Amino acid sequence: MSMKEVSEAIKAKKAVFGIKQAIKHKKDLSAVFICKDTRDATVDKLEESGIEFVVLKTKKEMAKELNLDFLSEVFSVRK
Numbered sequence: 001m002s003m004k005e006v007s008e009a010i011k012a013k014k015a016v017f018g019i020k021q022a023i024k025h026k027k028d029l030s031a032v033f034i035c036k037d038t039r040d041a042t043v044d045k046l047e048e049s050g051i052e053f054v055v056l057k058t059k060k061e062m063a064k065e066l067n068l069d070f071l072s073e074v075f076s077v078r079k
Contacts, residue, residue, distance in 0.1 A: 002031070002033055002054055002056055003056065003057075003062075003065060003066075005031060005033075005077060006033055006056075006062075006066060006075045006077065007065075007066055009075075009077040009078070010066060014077060014078040014079075015075060015076065015077060015078070016029075016075075016076045016078060017070075017072040017074065017075060017076070018072055018073070018074055019042050019045055019046065019073065019074050021074075021076065022046065022049075022051060022074050022076045023045065023046075023049050023051070025076065025078060026049060026050075026051055028078050028079055029051070029076050029077065029078060029079070030077050030078065030079045031054070031076070031077040032046070032051050032052065032053040032054070032074065032075070032076045032077075033053060033054050033055075033056050033074070033075045033076075033077075034046070034053050034054075034055055034056070034073055034074050034075075035055070035056060035057060035058055035059045035062055035072075035073050035074075036055055036056070036057060036058050037058045037059055037073075038055075038059075038073040038074070039073065042073050042074065046074070053074075056075075059071040059072065059073060062075070
């Protein structure tokens with residue numbers, strides 16, 4: 001279900017990508033997803049910021065399934 005949620009957020013232009021955007025929009029997020037191969041430093045920053053997240057697939061798998069032309073470790077859905 002979470003891949004579907006990210007896909008729908010991208011179509012609705014309610015998705016933000018990356019750690020900086022997740023922290024910046026922390027109060028406006030309904031869900032945060034990270035990749036299996038996310039760097040430890042990124043996970044630590046999310047935890048320090050008090051952001052809860054769900055782990056999904058690898059960066060390459062996410063980019064392929066979401067039809068993105070870039071890789072991202074953090075996918076956030078805005079309210």
